[in-house]
Amino acid sequence: MSNVGWKSVFTKIRETVLDRIRDVNDLTEREVVTAGGLLERIVTEAQRHVEQTQTSVASISGNASEGNIGDVLESQTKTVSDFLSAVRSHVDKQAQIARRAHESTQKMRRLTESITGIAFQTRVLSLNASIEASRLGAAGAGFDVIASEMKRLSDVVEESNRLVSALASELSNNMEALATHADHVKADTSSFGERIDQDLHRVRGASSFLTQTLHAIVQSGEHAIREIIKSSHEALSHLAFQDPAAQALMIVDRDLLSLDESAEVLLEGGTVDVDSLDVATSHAERYAGHVAVLDRDSDVPNAGDVMLF
Amino acid sequence: MAKTILVVDDSASVRQQVRLALSQAGFDVLEAGDGQAGLDQITANDGIAAVVCDVNMPRMNGIEMVEKVAGSPRKGVPIVMLTTEGQPAMIQRAKAAGAKGWIVKPFKPDLLVAALNKLVA
Numbered sequence: 411m412s413n414v415g416w417k418s419v420f421t422k423i424r425e426t427v428l429d430r431i432r433d434v435n436d437l438t439e440r441e442v443v444t445a446g447g448l449l450e451r452i453v454t455e456a457q458r459h460v461e462q463t464q465t466s467v468a469s470i471s472g473n474a475s476e477g478n479i480g481d482v483l484e485s486q487t488k489t490v491s492d493f494l495s496a497v498r499s500h501v502d503k504q505a506q507i508a509r510r511a512h513e514s515t516q517k518m519r520r521l522t523e524s525i526t527g528i529a530f531q532t533r534v535l536s537l538n539a540s541i542e543a544s545r546l547g548a549a550g551a552g553f554d555v556i557a558s559e560m561k562r563l564s565d566v567v568e569e570s571n572r573l574v575s576a577l578a579s580e581l582s583n584n585m586e587a588l589a590t591h592a593d594h595v596k597a598d599t600s601s602f603g604e605r606i607d608q609d610l611h612r613v614r615g616a617s618s619f620l621t622q623t624l625h626a627i628v629q630s631g632e633h634a635i636r637e638i639i640k641s642s643h644e645a646l647s648h649l650a651f652q653d654p655a656a657q658a659l660m661i662v663d664r665d666l667l668s669l670d671e672s673a674e675v676l677l678e679g680g681t682v683d684v685d686s687l688d689v690a691t692s693h694a695e696r697y698a699g700h701v702a703v704l705d706r707d708s709d710v711p712n713a714g715d716v717m718l719f
Numbered sequence: 720m721a722k723t724i725l726v727v728d729d730s731a732s733v734r735q736q737v738r739l740a741l742s743q744a745g746f747d748v749l750e751a752g753d754g755q756a757g758l759d760q761i762t763a764n765d766g767i768a769a770v771v772c773d774v775n776m777p778r779m780n781g782i783e784m785v786e787k788v789a790g791s792p793r794k795g796v797p798i799v800m801l802t803t804e805g806q807p808a809m810i811q812r813a814k815a816a817g818a819k820g821w822i823v824k825p826f827k828p829d830l831l832v833a834a835l836n837k838l839v840a
Contacts, residue, residue: 442732450739643743643828646736650825653730654803657775711805714827716834718799718820 416677417670424666431663435656442652449642449649456635456642463628483617487610494603498596505592508585515582522575529568536560654713722768722839723747727757727784728801729776733824737771737801740828741835754779761793768839771831772818774802774809782813789817797838801826 539557543550672682711717724746726737731752738748749767751757753776761767770788774781785798799820800813810821820834 439730439732443735446732446735446739450735453739453743643740646739647825647828649732650736653728653733654824656730657803711810711821711823713823713825714830715805716820716822716827716830717810718834718837719814719818 417674420670420673424663424670427666428663431659435659438652439656442649446646446649449646453639453642456639460632460635463631467625467628483610483614487607487614490606490610491603494599494606497599498603501592501596501599505589505596508589508592512582512585512589515578515585518578519575519582522571522578525567525571526575529564529571532560532564532567536564721745721747723749723764723766724835724839725749725751725757725760725764725767725770726772727751727754727770727776727781728773729753730773733773733801736828737826737831740826740831741771743828744832744836746835753777754781754784758784758787761788761796762791765793767793767796769835770796770798771801771822771835772798774800774804774813782809782816782818785813785816785818799831799834799838801831 536557539560540554543554543557546553675682724741726734726741726748727750728734728737729752734750734752738750741748749760749764751760754772755778757770757772758779761770772781772784779787781800781802785800788794788796788798794817797819798817799822800810800818801822801824803824805823813821819838822831822834
């Protein structure tokens with residue numbers, strides 16, 4: 411094969427290899443971008459979920475302006491407790507008033523008994539006056555009128571006194587019943603207050619437990635999601651091989667060109683110094699203005715290294 | 720308000736990975752596929768706080784882009800090179816052109832974010 415034939419074959423091989431490399435690079439980049447897109451969606455969805463759960467927790471726990479469940483229960487407990495205290499106080503005063511009224515009616519009954527005695531004495535006095543008027547005859551006629559009026563007055567007083575006594579007795583009984591009823595209301599109110607306190611205490615406990623449980627569930631979920639995000643980032647970092655791999659493959663093209671140039675020199679009877687092979691120019695054709703500076707003997711930074719100037 | 724970072728790289732996968740790392744850190748991210756497109760965006764958008772730029776790209780390479788930015792009204796925008804290259808002479812050339820940093824691919828997202836936070840602070 412002539413040098414010209416060899417050159418065309420080698421150029422064809424090089425172009426074919428370069429096409430294959432580009433195909434591989436395009437394919438791997440497409441797949442990496444697809445996989446990266448899926449991971450990005452996982453991360454985005456996971457973060458959205460974290461934000462939603464944080465919002466839910468804030469809603470459950472309450473915020474500064476609205477207060478949380480515990481605060482609301484505490485407030486309700488105080489409201490109920492204050493109300494029951496007020497009711498007990500009012501009922502207590504009601505019982506005291508009823509008892510004082512009962513005592514007053516007892517005094518009234520004693521007073522009516524005293525009045526009954528006076529009425530009796532008045533009636534005796536009128537009877538005596540009537541007897542004395544009869545004994546005096548015509549001279550005692552005026553005296554007899556007075557005796558009759560005294561008797562009528564005595565009857566009226568006795569009747570009125572009987573009515574007052576009956577009313578006082580009824581009032582006394584009612585006041586006593588009212589005082590007893592007030593005592594029952596006070597006792598029931600105290601009992602109710604204690605039960606409400608106990609129930610609200612249990613509700614507060616349950617609420618606190620519920621909130622803590624929800625926090626624990628959310629924190630556990632959040633931890634799991636953060637692990638998913640972290641794993642997704644790690645998975646994504648493993649996809650970072652594509653660009654360095656693609657560029658490394660492109661160097662094959664550069665090396666093939668160097669081989670081509672060396673072979674041409676050798677076929678023309680020349681010699682090639684292996685150590686002086688220049689492998690820079692082909693890469694420059696692909697990348698405009700490529701900075702073709704190779705200094706393999708110098709220290710170079712490692713992958714991931716960051717230098718700030 | 721989120722700072723805006725421009726990512727200039729001809730690799731869609733690298734742009735994607737950088738975008739995800741930076742958006743996770745609270746940055747807004749713009750993208751360009753080569754040095755010329757990157758230069759156009761830097762020139763047109765005065766809201767860009769920093770640039771992450773590859774070196775080897777079609778049309779205009781990263782170091783040329785850094786040189787052109789350095790000669791423009793946007794010369795104050797910090798540019799960090801993100802590349803597979805690591806030759807000291809090339810790094811020196813980028814530094815002389817006005818680049819503020821050099822990161823070798825594959826990059827570590829947290830270190831990239833830390834470097835940008837330092838530059839845009």
